Amino acid sequence: MRKNHRHARTSEYGRGEALRLVRVTKTYGDTGTAEGGALVKALDDVTLSLPTGSFTAVMGPSGSGKSTLLHCAAGLDRPDSGLVVVDGEEMTGGPGPARGEAALTKFRRTRIGFVFQQYNLLPTLTVAQNTVLPLRLAGRRVHRARAEQILTGVGLGDRLGHTPDQLSGGQRQRVAIARALVTEPSVIFADEPTGALDTRSARDVLRLLQETVRLHGRTVVMVTHDPVAASYADTVQFLADGRLAGQMRAPTVDQIAERLAHLGDDLDGTSATTMTGV
Numbered sequence: 001m002r003k004n005h006r007h008a009r010t011s012e013y014g015r016g017e018a019l020r021l022v023r024v025t026k027t028y029g030d031t032g033t034a035e036g037g038a039l040v041k042a043l044d045d046v047t048l049s050l051p052t053g054s055f056t057a058v059m060g061p062s063g064s065g066k067s068t069l070l071h072c073a074a075g076l077d078r079p080d081s082g083l084v085v086v087d088g089e090e091m092t093g094g095p096g097p098a099r100g101e102a103a104l105t106k107f108r109r110t111r112i113g114f115v116f117q118q119y120n121l122l123p124t125l126t127v128a129q130n131t132v133l134p135l136r137l138a139g140r141r142v143h144r145a146r147a148e149q150i151l152t153g154v155g156l157g158d159r160l161g162h163t164p165d166q167l168s169g170g171q172r173q174r175v176a177i178a179r180a181l182v183t184e185p186s187v188i189f190a191d192e193p194t195g196a197l198d199t200r201s202a203r204d205v206l207r208l209l210q211e212t213v214r215l216h217g218r219t220v221v222m223v224t225h226d227p228v229a230a231s232y233a234d235t236v237q238f239l240a241d242g243r244l245a246g247q248m249r250a251p252t253v254d255q256i257a258e259r260l261a262h263l264g265d266d267l268d269g270t271s272a273t274t275m276t277g278v
């Protein structure tokens with residue numbers, strides 16, 4: 001009965017929508033204090049819908065809530081209130097019984113892919129083993145051919161037996177992207193994926209992310225401080241003080257930098273320099 005109820009609730013969400021946030025709020029601090037003086041509203045009533053096959057960059061000043069948004073949207077953290085829906089299914093929030101940690105982890109493993117600034121590859125595993133690790137963790141069958149196919153797709157078909165320390169930063173990040181793709185997730189979240197890379201490697205990684213969206217129909221959400229990186233996305237969502245502060249479609253580097261500068265004008269004492277992180 002409960003199952004049917006969940007199904008009935010989830011079926012109202014649109015097809016072709018990879019991610020939906022509805023009135024997501026997250027507060028940090030000592031919730032026990034009556035005054036609430038120490039509370040920080042990291043996300044404040046954020047509602048967002050991202051279509052399947054879109055590439056979205058999330059930008060904003062330091063402390064504006066980008067990481068919190070990514071963590072809540074990716075199921076790494078739970079919002080205090082509001083709903084996160086992935087591919088039509090409620091991941092966190094909602095009126096039904098909350099998923100336990102184990103169920104949330106399982107959901108995440110199959111529906112969400114991650115790419116981190118520092119790659120997060122296991123140093124003792126080969127490139128191929130790192131790539132298929134999410135399948136192993138999910139208890140799924142692993143075929144070497146699958147690892148080979150996906151690594152060839154990111155330009156590392158000849159590196160299967162190498163360990164991460166034998167690769168450049170850009171190559172490591174491409175392994176991380178292959179690992180994120182291997183479960184065919186609904187959404188890939190990338191947290192400053194080019195933050196540790198030189199310009200050329202960064203460009204290769206951004207093109208690869210673009211390709212996963214345009215050629216393979218994946219959905220990518222990328223947090224970045226860098227207007228150049230953000231310009232590879234279809235849309236930039238701006239955050240300020242935990243709230244969405246507008247979006248920009250088909251963005252150019254100059255337009256993004258300009259918008260960030262004006263976001264700075266809106267915030268007391270915050271300079272554009274701080275916001276772009278340059």
Ligand SMILES: Nc1ncnc2c1ncn2[C@@H]1O[C@H](COP(=O)(O)OP(=O)(O)OP(=O)(O)O)[C@@H](O)[C@H]1O
Binds near residue numbers: 029062063
């Ligand atoms: N675990 C936590 N405990 C307390 N406060 C937190 C915690 N995580 C984030 N915050 C606060 O929430 C706000 C939003 O932080 P968040 O890390 O999401 O911002 P951000 O935009 O990602 O910043 P940055 O660009 O510097 O990484 C900040 O004021 C931050 O200090």
